[in-house]
Amino acid sequence: MRKYSFRGGIHPLRDTHEGKELTRNKPIREVVAQVVRIPMDMHIGAPSEPIVKKGDRVLIGQKIAEAVGGIGVPVHASVSGTVTEVAAYQMMHKKPSMCITIENDGLEEWVQLAPLGDVETAAADKIIPAVKEAGICGMGGACFPTHIKMSPPAGKVVDTVLLNGAECETFLTADFRLMLEQPERVVNGLRAVMRAMGVKRGIICIEDNKPEAIQAITKAAAGREGVEVGTLKTKYPQGGEKQLIYSVLGREVPAGGLPMDAGVVVLNVGTAAAIADAVIEGKPLISRVTTISGAVAAPDNLLLRIGTLLKDAAEACGGYAKEPGKIFVGGSMTGVCAPNDEASISKANNGLVVFDEKDAQLPDESSCIRCGRCIDACPVWLNPYQMKRDYQLGKLDEMEKKLHVMECVLCGSCSYVCPARQYLTPAFKDAKDIITARRMKQ
Amino acid sequence: MNLRVSTGPHLLTRENTQTLMLDVLIALAPTTAAGIYLFGLRAAWVLCVAVIAAVLSEYIWLKLMKKTIVIGDLSAVVTGLIVGLNMPAGVSLWIPALGSAIAIILVKQLFGGIGHNFMNPAMFARAFLLASWPARMTSFLLPERLLGTSQAAFGVDMISGATPLVTKARNIPLSDLLLGNIPGTIGEVCKVAILIGLVYMLVVKVVSWHVPVFFVGTVALMSWLVGSDPLVAILSGGVLFGAVFMATDYVTNPMQKIGQCIFGLGCGAMVVIIRSWGNYPEGVTYAILFMNCLTPLIDRFSSKRVYGMVKKHA
Numbered sequence: 001m002r003k004y005s006f007r008g009g010i011h012p013l014r015d016t017h018e019g020k021e022l023t024r025n026k027p028i029r030e031v032v033a034q035v036v037r038i039p040m041d042m043h044i045g046a047p048s049e050p051i052v053k054k055g056d057r058v059l060i061g062q063k064i065a066e067a068v069g070g071i072g073v074p075v076h077a078s079v080s081g082t083v084t085e086v087a088a089y090q091m092m093h094k095k096p097s098m099c100i101t102i103e104n105d106g107l108e109e110w111v112q113l114a115p116l117g118d119v120e121t122a123a124a125d126k127i128i129p130a131v132k133e134a135g136i137c138g139m140g141g142a143c144f145p146t147h148i149k150m151s152p153p154a155g156k157v158v159d160t161v162l163l164n165g166a167e168c169e170t171f172l173t174a175d176f177r178l179m180l181e182q183p184e185r186v187v188n189g190l191r192a193v194m195r196a197m198g199v200k201r202g203i204i205c206i207e208d209n210k211p212e213a214i215q216a217i218t219k220a221a222a223g224r225e226g227v228e229v230g231t232l233k234t235k236y237p238q239g240g241e242k243q244l245i246y247s248v249l250g251r252e253v254p255a256g257g258l259p260m261d262a263g264v265v266v267l268n269v270g271t272a273a274a275i276a277d278a279v280i281e282g283k284p285l286i287s288r289v290t291t292i293s294g295a296v297a298a299p300d301n302l303l304l305r306i307g308t309l310l311k312d313a314a315e316a317c318g319g320y321a322k323e324p325g326k327i328f329v330g331g332s333m334t335g336v337c338a339p340n341d342e343a344s345i346s347k348a349n350n351g352l353v354v355f356d357e358k359d360a361q362l363p364d365e366s367s368c369i370r371c372g373r374c375i376d377a378c379p380v381w382l383n384p385y386q387m388k389r390d391y392q393l394g395k396l397d398e399m400e401k402k403l404h405v406m407e408c409v410l411c412g413s414c415s416y417v418c419p420a421r422q423y424l425t426p427a428f429k430d431a432k433d434i435i436t437a438r439r440m441k442q
Numbered sequence: 443m444n445l446r447v448s449t450g451p452h453l454l455t456r457e458n459t460q461t462l463m464l465d466v467l468i469a470l471a472p473t474t475a476a477g478i479y480l481f482g483l484r485a486a487w488v489l490c491v492a493v494i495a496a497v498l499s500e501y502i503w504l505k506l507m508k509k510t511i512v513i514g515d516l517s518a519v520v521t522g523l524i525v526g527l528n529m530p531a532g533v534s535l536w537i538p539a540l541g542s543a544i545a546i547i548l549v550k551q552l553f554g555g556i557g558h559n560f561m562n563p564a565m566f567a568r569a570f571l572l573a574s575w576p577a578r579m580t581s582f583l584l585p586e587r588l589l590g591t592s593q594a595a596f597g598v599d600m601i602s603g604a605t606p607l608v609t610k611a612r613n614i615p616l617s618d619l620l621l622g623n624i625p626g627t628i629g630e631v632c633k634v635a636i637l638i639g640l641v642y643m644l645v646v647k648v649v650s651w652h653v654p655v656f657f658v659g660t661v662a663l664m665s666w667l668v669g670s671d672p673l674v675a676i677l678s679g680g681v682l683f684g685a686v687f688m689a690t691d692y693v694t695n696p697m698q699k700i701g702q703c704i705f706g707l708g709c710g711a712m713v714v715i716i717r718s719w720g721n722y723p724e725g726v727t728y729a730i731l732f733m734n735c736l737t738p739l740i741d742r743f744s745s746k747r748v749y750g751m752v753k754k755h756a
Contacts (some may be wrong), residue, residue: 252750334451367556383698419457424448
C-alpha cells in the first residue's frame with residue numbers, strides 16, 4: 001500500500017511510541033462536569049457576545065452567546081443548569097477571556113433540536129448554515145470556524161476534502177479512539193461536507209501507527225460515494241495542514257495563502273464527527289473527546305463537556321500522580337501551557353498533559369554546533385539555523401524577506417532535534433508576532 | 443501549585459552535544475585500538491598526551507576567561523584524540539601537546555569556542571606542525587607488526603618509512619593497505635577500523651553519507667583520470683581518515699545536504715590536485731582546510747526553496 005509522506009519532519013518520542021501507549025487502549029469514557037466555564041473566544045475571530053446573565057437557567061444545547069463579525073460562531077450551554085457568573089478569566093490566550101460559568105443541575109435537559117436528517121438526503125444548501133449554528137470550529141487545535149472553510153469565495157475551486165486523522169502530535173489518542181469507536185460519525189461528517197460544497201473526492205488520512213483505526217474507517221467508508229482512506233507514514237508534523245496536503249496530493253499551499261488556494265479543504269476527524277451530529281441530530285458542539293495524559297493517576301480518553309475545568313478533567317483520571325510542574329493542552333510538540341488548572345477545555349483541546357517538576361524543567365541553551373539537524377527537520381524547508389542567528393542580531397527584515405520566517409508553522413521540530421538545546425521555535429514565534437504586528441500597523 | 447509556562451516543544455530529543463561527541467569517540471575507538479595495536483605502546487602515549495593537552499588547554503582557557511567550563515561536552519576530547527591520531531607514532535611527545543593546545547586555543551577558543559571556529563581545529567594544528575617541523579611530522583614508524591611482504595616494498599629502514607604515496611609503491615598487497623600494515627600516522631593506516639567507525643556513525647545517524655562518499659568518490663575518480671590507481675589513492679595516506687572523521691566535522695562543513703556534496707567533491711578534487719601537481723605528497727590536510735574556508739560561501743548558495751513558493755491553484 002502506498003504511504004503518503006513529505007520531505008523533512010521528525011519522529012518524536014520514538015522509543016515510547018510517541019507517548020501514546022499511556023492511553024491508546026483506553027475506550028472513550030464520558031465524564032460530566034459539575035461546573036463548566038465556557039470561554040467566548042474559543043474560535044479564531046471576534047469573541048462571541050453573551051446573551052444570558054447570572055441566574056438564568058439554561059438547557060444543554062441552548063445558545064448562550066451570539067456570533068460576532070464575519071468569522072464568528074455562536075456558543076452553546078454544555079450542561080443544563082444555572083448561570084452563576086459571566087466574568088473574565090485567564091485562559092490559555094494572552095488576554096483574559098470572557099467566560100460564562102454554569103452550574104450543572106444534573107437533569108441533562110436538552111433544548112428542542114432541529115435535525116436536517118440523513119447526510120445523503122439533507123438539503124445541501126442547509127448544511128453550511130447548520131454547521132455555523134452548531135458553533136463548530138476546527139477541533140484539531142486551530143479552531144478556525146468551519147463554516148468559513150466550507151464557503152470558499154466565488155472563483156475558488158475546491159476539488160478535494162481531506163479529513164485529518166493523522167494525530168501526529170505526541171501523547172494524543174483522542175482522534176484515534178474516535179475513529180476506532182465511532183467511524184460512521186466521521187464518514188457521515190465527511191459526506192455532509194462533500195455534499196454541502198459539491199466536492200466529489202474526500203480522503204480520510206490516517207498515520208500507519210493506527211492500523212485499527214484505518215481498518216474501522218475503511219469498513220465504515222465502504223460503499224460511500226467518493227470517500228477514500230489514505231495511509232500516512234508516521235512522522236511529525238504529518239497532520240499539519242500544509243504537510244498533509246503535500247503528502248497526499250503533492251500540492252503546496254501558496255505562501256500566505258489558505259488550503260483552498262491549493263483546491264483543498266482540510267478538516268479534523270473530530271470536526272467531521274461534530275458536523276455529522278449537527279446535520280443528523282441537530283446537535284450543537286457541546287462536548288469533545290480529549291486525551292488526559294502524563295502525570296495523572298490513570299491516563300484516559302474522556303468525552304468532556306466544553307468548559308470542563310482542567311482540574312476536574314485531571315480529577316476524573318484519578319488526580320495528579322505527582323505535583324504538577326507544567327500543564328498544557330495539546331501534545332508535547334505544540335501544546336499550549338495553562339497558567340493554572342482552573343482554565344477550561346475548549347472546542348479545540350484534543351489533549352491535556354500534565355508534567356511533573358522533572359519533565360517541566362527547561363533546558364539550558366548551549367552553543368550551536370552547526371550540525372544541520374534543524375534544517376533537515378524543517379517540514380517547510382526553512383533554515384532555522386540562519387533564522388536564529390538573524391533573530392539574535394535583530395535582523396527581522398532579513399528573516400521576513402530572505403528567510404521567509406512567516407512560512408514557519410511553529411511545529412517545534414527544529415527545537416526538538418537540536419542537540420545544543422537552542423530555543424528555536426520560541427524565537428520564531430516571537431519574530432512572527434512582531435512582524436505580524438508591524439504589518440497590522442501599515 | 444507552581445506551574446511553568448513556555449512555548450513548545452515541551453519534550454526534546456535525548457541527543458545532545460555530549461552524546462554526539464561520545465558517539466564520535468565510540469566511532470574512533472576501532473581506529474585508536476588499531477593504531478595502538480600496530481604501532482605499540484608508543485602510540486598510546488602520543489594519544490594520551492594529545493587528549494590530556496586538549497582538555498587541559500580548554501579548561502585553563504575557559505577558567506582564565508571566566509567562562510562556563512564546558513569540557514563535559516567531550517568536544518575537546520574528540521579534538522585531542524584526532525590531533526593524536528594525526529601524528530606519526532614516533533614523534534616527540536611535546537609535538538602532540540603543542541598541537542592540541544594550538545587546536546583548542548588558537549583555532550577554537552579565540553574564535554569564540556565550540557561552534558564558532560571556521561577551520562577544523564585538529565586539521566589546522568596538523569597543518570601548523572607540518573609546516574613548522576616537517577621532518578618530525580613525516581618520520582613515520584613502520585608498524586611493529588609489519589609483515590615481511592611489505593617490508594620489501596619500503597626497504598629495510600625500520601626506524602622511519604615514507605608512506606606509500608611517497609614511495610609510489612604499487613606492489614603492496616591489498617590486505618596490507620586495508621589492515622594498516624603500511625607506514626603512516628597512528629589513525630590513518632588501518633582502513634578497516636576507519637570504515638567500522640563510519641558504519642557506526644551512519645547507523646546512529648551522527649553523520650550522513652554525503653561528505654565521505656563524495657570526498658572518497660571524487661578522489662577515486664580523479665585519480666583514475668590522472669592515471670593513478672584509484673584504489674591505492676583511497677587506501678594509502680589520509681584520505682579515508684580525513685573523509686570520515688575530519689571533513690564530517692559539523693562546525694566546519696556546510697549544513698545543507700547539497701552543500702555537503704559540493705564540500706566533499708571539493709575536498710576530493712583538492713586532494714588529487716595537490717597530490718598530482720603540488721609539492722606535498724599528501725594533500726588531505728590542506729584540501730580540507732581549503733574547503734573549510736569555502737564553507738560559508740557554499741552555505742550561502744545552497745539554500746533550498748521554501749514550501750509554498752508556488753503559484754496559487756485556480
